Each structure stands twice: as structure tokens, then as C-alpha cells.
Amino acid sequence: xxxxxxxxxxxxxxxxxxxxxxxxxxxxxxLACLLLGDAGDAEDAAQETFIRAFRSLSTFDSTxxxxxxxxxxxxxxARNRRRSIGRYFAAxxxxxxxxxxxxxxxESESIQQWEAKTLWxxxxxxNVIDQEVIYLRYFMELSVSETAEILKVEQGTVKSRxxxxxxxxxxxxxxxxxxxxxxxxx
Amino acid sequence: MSEQQNHDEAWEMSVxxxxxxxxxxxxxxxxxxxxxxxRPPQRRNSLRIMARAAILLILLSIALLFVPEIRAxxxxxxxxxxxxxxxxTPAPTLSPSQPLSLLDLNSVASLEEAQEIFRLPIxxxxxPADVGAPDRIFVIEDPGTxxxxxxxxxxxxxxxxxxxHMLRSEELADKYYPWEPEITxxxxxxxxxxxxxHVYDFFGTVGNQSTDWTRYVNMNVLIWEQDRITYRLETTVxxxxxxxxxxxxxxVTP
Numbered sequence: 001x002x003x004x005x006x007x008x009x010x011x012x013x014x015x016x017x018x019x020x021x022x023x024x025x026x027x028x029x030x031l032a033c034l035l036l037g038d039a040g041d042a043e044d045a046a047q048e049t050f051i052r053a054f055r056s057l058s059t060f061d062s063t064x065x066x067x068x069x070x071x072x073x074x075x076x077x078a079r080n081r082r083r084s085i086g087r088y089f090a091a092x093x094x095x096x097x098x099x100x101x102x103x104x105x106x107e108s109e110s111i112q113q114w115e116a117k118t119l120w121x122x123x124x125x126x127n128v129i130d131q132e133v134i135y136l137r138y139f140m141e142l143s144v145s146e147t148a149e150i151l152k153v154e155q156g157t158v159k160s161r162x163x164x165x166x167x168x169x170x171x172x173x174x175x176x177x178x179x180x181x182x183x184x185x186x
Numbered sequence: 187m188s189e190q191q192n193h194d195e196a197w198e199m200s201v202x203x204x205x206x207x208x209x210x211x212x213x214x215x216x217x218x219x220x221x222x223x224x225r226p227p228q229r230r231n232s233l234r235i236m237a238r239a240a241i242l243l244i245l246l247s248i249a250l251l252f253v254p255e256i257r258a259x260x261x262x263x264x265x266x267x268x269x270x271x272x273x274x275t276p277a278p279t280l281s282p283s284q285p286l287s288l289l290d291l292n293s294v295a296s297l298e299e300a301q302e303i304f305r306l307p308i309x310x311x312x313x314p315a316d317v318g319a320p321d322r323i324f325v326i327e328d329p330g331t332x333x334x335x336x337x338x339x340x341x342x343x344x345x346x347x348x349x350x351h352m353l354r355s356e357e358l359a360d361k362y363y364p365w366e367p368e369i370t371x372x373x374x375x376x377x378x379x380x381x382x383x384h385v386y387d388f389f390g391t392v393g394n395q396s397t398d399w400t401r402y403v404n405m406n407v408l409i410w411e412q413d414r415i416t417y418r419l420e421t422t423v424x425x426x427x428x429x430x431x432x433x434x435x436x437x438v439t440p
Contacts, residue, residue, distance in 0.1 A: 014224045021217035039211040050220040116208040138205035
């Protein structure tokens with residue numbers, strides 16, 4: 001079905017493209033949220049991603065999966081937006097993207113959410129290469145091969161980047177987020 | 187399995203578990219917004235008006251090409267790789283106090299980061315023998331990609347002695363240079379040598395977004411192309427020395 005939508009969208013069918021957007025908007029929006037740290041910016045970035053993708057559809061190889069291609073554009077769009085340094089720091093200061101999830105076990109859920117949010121804050125302090133690989137692999141739960149396709153690198157490079165990023169993350173958490181670090185030790 | 191490996195795996199699992207619990211905001215209806223943007227306007231009248239405006243614009247452009255000065259500025263430019271030399275007279279007005287200095291750029295990167303972003307081999311000069319590693323590395327990615335390596339005047343933090351700019355040759359940058367550039371060569375291939383102060387304007391070509399980055403250049407500039415990369419060397423040295431620097435570039439080995 002996705003192949004058919006892509007074929008029709010390549011012919012200029014915007015309705016078919018809207019269906020494709022609907023299928024992938026959550027993944028694109030979430031990656032943009034992680035990278036930009038602000039839901040409003042992420043929504044703008046997601047829209048820009050899909051509009052760019054539509055205009056570049058003729059260059060997309062339909063034999064390849066669509067999602068990595070889209071997420072690769074998302075990462076580029078987010079990177080460009082973060083270069084607008086003022087917006088980036090303002091977003092960092094707000095740190096407001098997390099909304100509580102409905103749950104039956106409020107206490108354990110809130111601890112989990114605090115840990116997840118604190119982990120995200122720690123990742124935000126890493127360089128962009130480390131951030132991207134951690135977000136794609138652990139937050140978005142993508143496979144190594146999909147992550148490699150998005151980052152346009154070999155799978156071995158993904159593994160070595162992950163290893164370096166995890167080690168830097170551990171240092172950041174140990175130094176700047178001691179409560180999270182102690183939680184891990186517990 | 188060693189203790190260290192166990193420790194690393196436990197750490198990875200811990201990151202994985204915590205990341206899974208991350209709570210995202212609800213996804214807005216992006217499809218509807220994208221659809222509104224992409225759908226062509228329904229009103230036939232507006233289409234007709236736009237078509238007429240386009241025809242008028244084309245006719246006006248053709249008429250303007252009959253004015254020699256305009257024809258010269260529009261059509262007669264030189265291009266080498268990503269760099270187009272526009273003989274526009276007068277050049278865009280930009281006083282020497284206005285330009286964005288390279289050192290004002292925020293996007294300072296390490297050589298490794300620049301290499302990751304550029305995705306083509308970054309080469310460093312090996313001439314003169316004491317040139318050393320660049321003091322500053324800048325990346326512009328908004329949205330075209332340009333890597334700039336800068337060497338500072340020894341003992342200063344705010345004066346650039348030489349800078350080497352690298353663009354992928356599919357990008358586009360304009361130099362407003364109303365003089366004839368000197369034609370020279372680097373590694374046996376055509377190169378340009380510019381000695382007058384001029385305005386330099388870079389913008390990207392990804393998608394339909396373009397961002398201008400305009401600078402006033404008051405150093406000598408050597409432009410050449412090698413392996414799909416267009417190089418600009420901004421320097422105060424002579425042409426002969428600049429060529430030696432250009433021909434000394436060697437790929438950085440990790």
C-alpha cells in the first residue's frame with residue numbers, strides 16, 4: 001500500500017501524499033521533538049520535512065524503505081534549525097516538551113518519566129552526532145540498520161558511535177545528573 | 187565476557203529502558219497542514235492572474251536583456267565549480283564595517299565533526315612546512331554546506347592570516363567582482379586569482395530553502411576545484427605561494 005501511495009504522490013497526487021504523511025507523522029514529529037526540545041518547533045520542522053520530501057520525491061528510490069529517508073531529512077531540518085542559535089538556547093531553557101502520560105501506577109510512572117526526561121536532558125548536552133545516534137537507536141527504538149540508513153553511514157560506524165556516545169553520556173550523567181546516576185547504581 | 191563488557195552492557199540496557207519510557211507530546215495533525223500547503227489553489231481566477239503575471243515577467247526580462255549593461259550582468263559570468271563570478275557593477279553595497287567576520291560564526295566545529303558533516307574528504311595544506319593544523323574550523327549548513335578552516339596570525343586571537351573554504355561543487359556561491367579575474371592553474375587545471383576587495387555571497391540549494399551569507403572579502407583569493415570540491419583560499423600571500431599551498435593539500439587521515 002505504501003508503495004502505491006509513493007507512486008501516486010510522485011505523480012503529484014497530494015491526497016496520496018497526505019496518507020503517507022499520516023503514516024509517518026508520529027515518527028517524524030517525535031524525532032524532531034527529541035532533537036529540538038520544543039513541541040512547537042518540532043511541529044514546524046515536521047511540516048518542513050514533509051514539504052521538502054514531497055518536492056524531492058522524484059529523487060527517492062522507491063525500492064528502499066520510506067521511513068529512513070524521511071527521518072534523514074528530519075535530522076537535517078532539525079540540524080539547520082538548531083543553527084539558529086537563539087532559538088536553540090531558548091528551547092533548551094524551556095525544556096517543556098514532556099507531558100505526563102495517563103497511568104494506573106502514578107508513583108512508579110512518575111519516577112520512570114523523571115528518569116527518561118533527565119536522560120533526555122543529559123543527551124542534549126552531548127554533541128549533535130552523539131545525540132542523533134542515541135535518539136534514533138534508544139529513544140526511537142530503531143534497528144542498527146535503519147539508524148545507519150538514516151545517518152548515511154555503515155552499520156559498524158553506528159555501533160562505534162553508539163559506544164562512544166554511551167561512554168560520554170555516562171560521564172555527563174555521573175558529573176551533572178548525580179541523582180540519575182545514583183538511581184542506576186541502586 | 188569481561189567485567190568491563192558486563193558493565194557496558196548493563197549501562198546500555200539502563201539507557202535503553204529509560205529512553206523507552208520517554209513521554210512525547212501528542213502528535214499534531216501534520217498531514218492536514220501539509221496537505222493545505224501542497225494542494226494547488228482552487229480558484230481558477232487566481233491561476234489566470236498568476237499566469238498573466240508570469241508572462242509579463244518573462245516579457246519584461248527579455249526586454250531588459252536588450253540593455254547591454256543588464257545583459258552583461260545577467261549573462262556574462264564565469265563559473266568554477268560552486269563559485270560563480272558575477273561582474274555586477276556596482277557590486278552590492280556593503281561597507282567594510284558591516285561584514286560578518288569568519289570569527290563571528292557560531293558554528294565552530296572539530297575537524298572530526300566537520301568531516302562527518304561534509305561527507306567528502308577534507309584536505310589540509312602541507313605547505314608551508316610550518317603551517318600546522320587550522321586554529322578554527324567553521325561549518326555553515328544553512329542549508330548548503332561549507333567548511334572553513336582558518337589559521338590565525340600567530341599570537342592573536344582575532345586576526346585571520348589565511349582561510350581555506352570548501353564547498354561541494356553542486357552548491358552555489360556568488361562573488362560580485364567587476365574586474366577580470368586572473369586565470370591561473372592549480373594541479374594543471376584552471377583556477378581563478380582575485381586580488382580586489384569584493385562581496386561574497388553563499389546560499390544553499392537544498393530543497394527550495396535558501397539562506398544568504400554575505401561577506402566583504404578584502405584578501406587575495408585563489409579558487410580551484412578538485413574531486414567535486416570547490417576550494418577558496420583567502421590569503422595575503424602572492425599567487426605563486428597561494429598555488430603552492432593549493433597544490434600541497436593532503437587528505438586528513440584519522
